[in-house]
């Protein structure tokens with residue numbers, strides 16, 4: 001299904017490279033990134049460690065407000081690909097971080113390309129990483145979670161297949177179906193979460209997502225609040 005796949009030994013960022021291309025369905029992979037990007041302007045440590053650093057461009061003709069649903073949907077696609085590969089016990093921390101036992105295994109970054117309706121989807125997945133002292137949060141890699149060596153190509157092929165099918169299906173999916181699919185993986189539902197809202201630390205119970213993919217939280221005061229994907233980190 002993907003016909004245009006470029007593989008680099010080393011690159012600044014696979015997402016930057018895909019952004020420089022003008023076609024939809026361009027795929028870029030690298031063994032190592034020197035300037036991997038995460039959400040919120042964070043870095044994504046990208047050592048040469050048999051991990052997956054993947055970016056692809058996708059024509060997006062939907063409403064701009066559906067972009068956050070798409071970003072949730074990509075999380076579901078990755079979670080399902082991992083389940084197909086035999087992983088269990090993983091889930092999604094809103095909006096689309098892949099976690100296993102409270103440790104982060106993968107992250108997803110959606111960016112708009114210079115071309116109006118093209119988006120660039122970047123996926124970083126720890127597959128065979130042994131140690132990396134420069135990562136500032138609890139992390140795990142797929143081989144640790146599976147308790148065995150993992151064939152990265154096998155994971156990658158499954159992931160690419162699922163991405164193509166899932167992204168193609170997105171346009172015809174209803175909001176309630178998307179929400180339902182995402183909810184199956186929701187790790188923070190009914191849990192206490194805290195986050196910074198501007199300068200203020202807020203605490204509340206996560207209640208899932210609304211029709212635009214925003215996280216619904218019932219604050220300790222009883223007040224309901226929803227958060228778009230641009231808010232600062234949620235802690236749980």
Ligand code: BTN
Nearest residue numbers: 013036037038039107108122124
């Ligand atoms: C996050 O959780 O903050 C998102 C991390 C996304 C990392 C991937 S690795 C491949 C692609 N290229 C990048 O520079 N970032 C994404």
